[in-house]
Amino acid sequence: MPDRINPAALPPETLADLLRKGGCREAAEALERLAEAGLPANADGTLNLIEFTAWLLKEVNRNGSEPDQT
DSSP states (O other), X not given: OOXXXXXXXXXXXXXXXXXXXXXXXXXXXXXXXXXXXXXOOOTTSOBOHHHHHHHHHHHHXXXXXXXXXX
């Protein structure tokens, strides 16, 4: 993991590492499923942590409990 983290441009691998360290056992797989469900990404493929969080909250509120799994 890099020494410095830019929350506006996190590589998916770095976010997966952070999620794993936080206890998410299948972080990379979860991010892939979320990307398929429409997770917004920057043009270079990185993720903005604020936009990621806002998108998750919107999905949870829209579906009642979990992001869209279509």
